[in-house]
Amino acid sequence: MRRTKILGVGMYLPEREITNQDLEAMEELQTSDEWIRQRTGILTRRFASEGQSGTDLAVEASKEAIENAGLSPDDIDFIIYATLSPDYFFPGNGCFLQDRLFGDRTIGALDVRTQCSGFIYSLSLADSLIKTGQYERILIVGAEIHSTALDFTFAGRDVTVLFGDGAGAVVVGPAPEGHSGILAHALHSEGKYAKELWTEYPASAHNPRVSHEVLDQGRHYPQMNGRMVFKHAVTRMVEVSHEVLAKAGKRVEEVDLLLPHQANIRINQMVASHLGIPEDSVVNTISWTGNTTAATIPICMYEALRQKKLKENDLVLLTAFGAGFTWAASLLHW
Numbered sequence: 001m002r003r004t005k006i007l008g009v010g011m012y013l014p015e016r017e018i019t020n021q022d023l024e025a026m027e028e029l030q031t032s033d034e035w036i037r038q039r040t041g042i043l044t045r046r047f048a049s050e051g052q053s054g055t056d057l058a059v060e061a062s063k064e065a066i067e068n069a070g071l072s073p074d075d076i077d078f079i080i081y082a083t084l085s086p087d088y089f090f091p092g093n094g095c096f097l098q099d100r101l102f103g104d105r106t107i108g109a110l111d112v113r114t115q116c117s118g119f120i121y122s123l124s125l126a127d128s129l130i131k132t133g134q135y136e137r138i139l140i141v142g143a144e145i146h147s148t149a150l151d152f153t154f155a156g157r158d159v160t161v162l163f164g165d166g167a168g169a170v171v172v173g174p175a176p177e178g179h180s181g182i183l184a185h186a187l188h189s190e191g192k193y194a195k196e197l198w199t200e201y202p203a204s205a206h207n208p209r210v211s212h213e214v215l216d217q218g219r220h221y222p223q224m225n226g227r228m229v230f231k232h233a234v235t236r237m238v239e240v241s242h243e244v245l246a247k248a249g250k251r252v253e254e255v256d257l258l259l260p261h262q263a264n265i266r267i268n269q270m271v272a273s274h275l276g277i278p279e280d281s282v283v284n285t286i287s288w289t290g291n292t293t294a295a296t297i298p299i300c301m302y303e304a305l306r307q308k309k310l311k312e313n314d315l316v317l318l319t320a321f322g323a324g325f326t327w328a329a330s331l332l333h334w
């Protein structure tokens with residue numbers, strides 16, 4: 001059976017930088033650079049400018065990934081778009097991206113809604129579609145606009161300081177003869193914890209979907225049980241990493257690079273330490289990106305390439321945890 005390989009990587013962060021000091025200066029938020037840095041490892045993040053959409057960011061990251069793969073948009077035959085912050089309720093963002101990048105080429109576009117695990121879920125799906133020969137080259141993009149859904153008052157400070165906007169993309173296709181490419185995936189969900197990290201409004205589960213009263217109560221902002229999410233994230237990311245290694249018949253000592261989801265530097269330090277992976281075999285971007293949800297892992301991959309930490313055939317472990325709860329891991333040869 002043919003194997004799948006990541007052929008190119010791209011990323012895009014909006015230009016507007018929001019430092020911890022900028023947040024500290026917002027009186028109503030009542031936060032500090034010191035608290036954010038110590039508790040999360042975040043120093044700064046990017047927010048989209050007025051009118052800039054998730055699709056706008058995705059277009060830039062996708063163009064770079066396609067170019068980086070040495071391909072043109074004409075070579076792509078399917079789009080997978082992971083996001084928890086679509087531009088609109090419907091249609092999905094994949095359609096907007098299809099129009100912007102591919103015009104008259106009416107290739108299929110699928111949106112994936114598994115939050116911070118969205119990129120790994122998408123990679124797993126793309127891997128199957130390539131292996132079975134259904135498609136030749138798939139564009140996977142993760143892109144988020146968090147900044148338009150954050151509560152810049154005291155009530156929202158735990159969530160607001162964590163998130164940033166951005167996009168990351170990869171192109172996957174058949175691996176060259178003899179290259180093992182992507183080895184295994186493990187995907188999980190546990191919906192009993194859905195309301196520990198979620199956005200309640202606007203929603204089709206409510207009629208009306210949103211009201212003045214609900215807006216006044218701030219129930220359209222994300223709500224999070226931070227401590228609980230933290231504990232589950234560490235446990236599950238470690239567990240699913242062991243699972244994917246076992247599936248592929250590999251030992252953790254063989255891992256050359258860990259690219260973890262970026263929600264909190266302390267989560268990643270604990271995950272690496274529990275797995276026994278040394279610090280210099282981990283790439284983190286959280287200090288300058290914040291949590292960019294589905295965009296995070298391809299951004300992390302891009303950074304690993306920039307730091308020249310990724311060599312042909314390196315064994316790379318990806319792992320993520322997020323709202324749902326969902327968690328996932330992939331293991332691949334670069």
Ligand SMILES: CC(C)(COP(=O)(O)OP(=O)(O)OC[C@H]1O[C@@H](n2cnc3c(N)ncnc32)[C@H](O)[C@@H]1OP(=O)(O)O)[C@@H](O)C(=O)NCCC(=O)NCCS
Nearest residue numbers: 031032035039116157158161226227229230263264321322
């Ligand atoms: C949110 C998070 C950083 C909070 O860190 P923590 O060490 O658990 O802190 P706590 O929630 O226990 O809060 C400690 C104190 O800081 C306060 N605090 C919370 N947010 C704050 C902020 N932005 N600025 C200043 N103080 C803040 C709390 O009110 C609390 O005060 P108290 O002790 O007077 O009650 C941490 O729980 C976390 O990262 N959770 C996981 C988040 C995550 O991964 N989300 C996305 C999933 S993909």
